[in-house]
Each structure stands twice: as structure tokens, then as C-alpha cells.
Amino acid sequence: MKTIIETDRLTKSYGKSRGIRDLTLQVGEGEIFGFIGPNGAGKSTTIRTLLGLITPTSGTANVLGMDISHRREILARTGYMAAEASFYPGMRVSQLLALSASLRGMDCTAEAKRLCERFELDTQKKVETLSLGNRKKVAIVCAFQHKPDLYILDEPTSGLDPLMQKEFFALLHERHAAGASVFLSSHVLSEIQRHCTRAAIIREGELIAADRVEALTGAGVRRVTLHGVSEAPDLPGVQPITGGADSVSFFYRGALQPLLAALQALPITDMTVTEPELEEIFLHYYEKKEA
Numbered sequence: 236m237k238t239i240i241e242t243d244r245l246t247k248s249y250g251k252s253r254g255i256r257d258l259t260l261q262v263g264e265g266e267i268f269g270f271i272g273p274n275g276a277g278k279s280t281t282i283r284t285l286l287g288l289i290t291p292t293s294g295t296a297n298v299l300g301m302d303i304s305h306r307r308e309i310l311a312r313t314g315y316m317a318a319e320a321s322f323y324p325g326m327r328v329s330q331l332l333a334l335s336a337s338l339r340g341m342d343c344t345a346e347a348k349r350l351c352e353r354f355e356l357d358t359q360k361k362v363e364t365l366s367l368g369n370r371k372k373v374a375i376v377c378a379f380q381h382k383p384d385l386y387i388l389d390e391p392t393s394g395l396d397p398l399m400q401k402e403f404f405a406l407l408h409e410r411h412a413a414g415a416s417v418f419l420s421s422h423v424l425s426e427i428q429r430h431c432t433r434a435a436i437i438r439e440g441e442l443i444a445a446d447r448v449e450a451l452t453g454a455g456v457r458r459v460t461l462h463g464v465s466e467a468p469d470l471p472g473v474q475p476i477t478g479g480a481d482s483v484s485f486f487y488r489g490a491l492q493p494l495l496a497a498l499q500a501l502p503i504t505d506m507t508v509t510e511p512e513l514e515e516i517f518l519h520y521y522e523k524k525e526a
């Protein structure tokens with residue numbers, strides 16, 4: 236796999252405050268790679284370090300085959316959406332888009348116009364008068380108008396309404412189909428599950444897992460809910476999730492025969508067996524780590 240982003244024990248501390256610690260990660264060319272973590276986990280710190288916007292305390296990172304000290308060259312070939320979507324006040328949207336293109340030495344007028352129409356963005360408005368959702372749209376056009384090789388997107392959909400989120404992902408997949416790579420940070424796990432092939436989970440500044448999304452969702456792990464009983468069967472591979480007076484849910488990893496045999500002895504009135512959601516796996520990882 237040719238890598239487009241590669242970090243080796245990348246660490247950033249803000250004085251005493253933890254940022255990220257010993258992050259070792261590879262993202263392959265052509266991937267849509269998800270980066271999941273709760274608020275304060277270190278997603279934005281990682282992204283800002285990758286783009287050379289802040290300097291790492293230790294460790295190394297390469298983006299597009301260049302060391303992150305080559306900030307200008309990396310930014311020229313990257314579409315970056317910052318989580319905050321805040322801009323210099325006093326400019327009209329059209330001026331801001333033109334400025335963003337000129338910083339890359341490009342004329343993107345035609346593509347900017349197409350994108351503004353697609354996202355229903357009024358280019359005559361002053362940026363400081365825009366709602367968060369509309370500022371996000373400005374950020375989308377800034378990141379996409381020069382058709383970069385790599386998209387580094389920090390919580391790109393927060394603040395966008397569902398229709399615009401759909402449009403955003405349609406655009407992202409078009410760019411991906413045309414050969415671009417994507418690093419997508421989010422705390423919305425269904426987004427990662429739906430749109431990414433591989434993903435990493437970050438917690439308190441440290442990477443706790445990086446794998447294919449199917450593997451993260453636990454290959455072979457089932458989510459079982461039983462009705463009519465209040466306790467999960469006492470079997471290897473069972474990890475209780477919730478229990479009530481008349482039902483219980485648990486994860487099960489292992490061969491089905493021992494589970495079915497154990498269930499035969501129980502007064503079950505109904506049951507469901509499903510694949511666990513990434514959200515549950517995510518919480519599960521956290522719980523395991525806390526334990």
C-alpha cells in the first residue's frame with residue numbers, strides 16, 4: 236500500500252496539557268480513512284500537526300510523501316476543512332473564495348461557481364453574517380474548489396442539515412472516485428461506518444485501534460438480545476451490555492453451537508441477533524480500556 240499520510244510516534248503536548256501521544260498511523264493512497272474520537276480526544280491536534288499548522292513535540296509525519304515541515308507544498312495539494320469554519324470578518328463569500336484560490340496560485344472561479352450553486356450558497360453575503368451551516372458550506376467550497384489530491388476534513392458535517400450532509404458525501408465520493416484520498420475526522424460513528432473503508436479510534440490522545448471498519452465493528456461479534464430472561468448466559472465469549480427485568484443484551488464472540496445449547500435451557504420468549512453498531516464497539520473499547 237502506498238501511503239499518503241504516515242506518522243511515527245507523533246506527539247504534541249501543549250505545555251502540561253495533553254494533545255496527542257505516540258501516534259503511529261498509515262493512511263493509504265486512495266482510501267477514505269476515518270478518524271474517530273470523542274470531544275477532546277486529539278483529532279484536531281493530529282490534523283493541525285499533519286498540516287504543519289502546529290509543530291510536533293516529537294515524532295515524525297509525512298503527508299503526500301513530504302515531511303510535514305513542507306507546509307506550503309502540502310497545503311497546496313490538500314483540501315482542509317477546519318472544525319470551527321471561522322473566517323476573517325468583513326469579506327464577502329466571493330472574495331473569500333477568490334482569496335483561498337489565490338493563496339494556492341489558482342483560478343478556481345468556474346469550479347467555485349458550480350459548488351456554490353450545488354450547495355445553495357449566496358456568494359454576496361458577508362461571512363460574519365452566515366449561520367454555522369452556511370459557514371460550513373464556505374469551508375467546503377474552499378477545500379474542494381482546487382480539486383486537491385488529498386482531503387483532510389475535521390468534522391466536516393457538523394452544523395450541516397441532513398440534505399446538505401448527503402450532498403457533501405456525494406461530492407466526496409465523486410472526488411474519491413476520481414482518485415483523491417480522504418482523511419475524515421468525526422465523532423459521528425455512523426458516518427464513518429457508511430463512508431470509510433478503514434478507520435482509527437483515538438482516545439485521550441492515544442490511538443486505541445486502527446483497522447478496516449468491518450474489523451473494528453468486530454468480525455464475528457454478534458449483538459444478542461434475549462427476552463424473557465434477565466441475565467446473559469454464563470459462557471466464554473459473552474460480554475453483557477444491558478440487562479433488565481425481562482430482557483438482556485450482550486456481545487457474543489465465538490462458535491454458535493455452545494450459545495444455542497446454553498439458550499435451550501432458558502425460558503426465552505423472543506430473541507434477536509444482529510451485527511453490533513460501530514458506536515457500541517467504540518464504547519466497548521472505551522469500557523475495556525477503563526477496566
Ligand SMILES: Nc1ncnc2c1ncn2[C@@H]1O[C@H](COP(=O)(O)OP(=O)(O)OP(=O)(O)O)[C@@H](O)[C@H]1O
Nearest residue numbers: 249252253254272273274275276277278279280281
Ligand atoms: N491550543 C491549545 N492549548 C492547550 N491545550 C489544547 C490546545 N488545543 C487543544 N488542547 C488540548 O488537547 C487535547 C486534544 O484537543 P483536540 O482539540 O485536538 O481534540 P478533538 O478530538 O479535536 O476534540 P473536538 O471533537 O472537541 O474538536 C484536549 O485535551 C485539549 O484541551
